[in-house]
Amino acid sequence: MSGPNTDYDPVEVTPLKADEVEAARDAALAAIESAGTLEELKRVRTEHAGDRSALALANREIGALPPQARKEAGQRVGQARGAVSKALAARQAVLEAEHEERILVEEAVDVTLPWDRYPAGARHPLTTLSERIGDVFVAMGWEIAEGPVVEAEWLNFDALNLGADHPARTMQDTFWMEPPENAIVLRTHTSPVQARTLLTRKPPVYVVCPGRVFRTDEYDATHSPVFHQVEGLVVDEGITMAHLKGSLDHFASSMFGEGITTRFRPSYFPFTEPSAEVDLVCFVCRGTGLDPAVGTSVGASGSTAAEPTSSAHGSCRTCKGEGWIEWGGCGVVNPRVLVACGVDPERYTGFAFGMGIDRTLMFRHGVEDLRDLFEGDVRFVGAFGTEI
């Protein structure tokens, strides 16, 4: 049987020694002070105030002390632990505040930074101009007609009085679809829409058709194998060339400004009789033929201003001194076209016209190279903004 352990002096148990408790406390306080982040402080808390820390072990020993020793040891350990947890709380508050502050700086959002890094893009000016042209005619009660770009030879040529051996066929260098015996072409003009319209609706007909056309042309500053035309067709009772002239004058001034009218020069197209080339009053010199920066003179419009102030050097560069600019073709619908499309030529007459949209755009905006319209450079399209 064993007797009481007379050697055991709980006050002398290592974890409870005054200098050990002090050392543990000081080590804890130093570690707390040097914790630079909340993460580090968490580790310090576990090490110096956790269940297995020196001070926690000392605290556990207190229970084993005889009552008379408990008070003093309890006070010492309690004060040390109190100091440590106070220091932990204070450091925690400081580090949290720093953390918040850093987040505010690091994660700050500069609301003045640009948000529209991607250019908004713009519609192609040929698209907007085609729509604008359509609007000019829709405002007069006309309709927009459409036709396919892959077209039957018969509609592209024969129905328009361009028979198989008609010399005018060679005026339009044609892309043929394979195999040629199918007689399918890429339309060489928007005129087949005339035939399509007359075959599908009864007069009165008032239509415009803007669209793409194709010819085996070289690709250069003034030619392209693909380009754009707008076709106009009116078939009704009592239609004369005067209606044609009035419509084109209105179209011209809608495109180029008040006072820009047209003149007709006799010409030939198989689908119109009589036919004419349409010229515009030059919208730069307004028909004077003179460079507006140099002087004024008698104009093509017939209005007199002053004597010409110069000849070659003072010529308007846009119309080369002519006062007029070629714009398109037109005429009275050939009765043979009406007949081919089942329209009674005794009862109905009509007029038709065809203009280049690309040319119209180049005039309106001073575009000097046709290729700019087709090369897809966003800097070109962007310059036209976001007109809709």
Ligand code: DAH
């Ligand atoms: N289709 C003709 C061409 O491409 C243009 C044209 C001329 C159309 C006279 C017409 C017209 O409707 O009457 O050259």
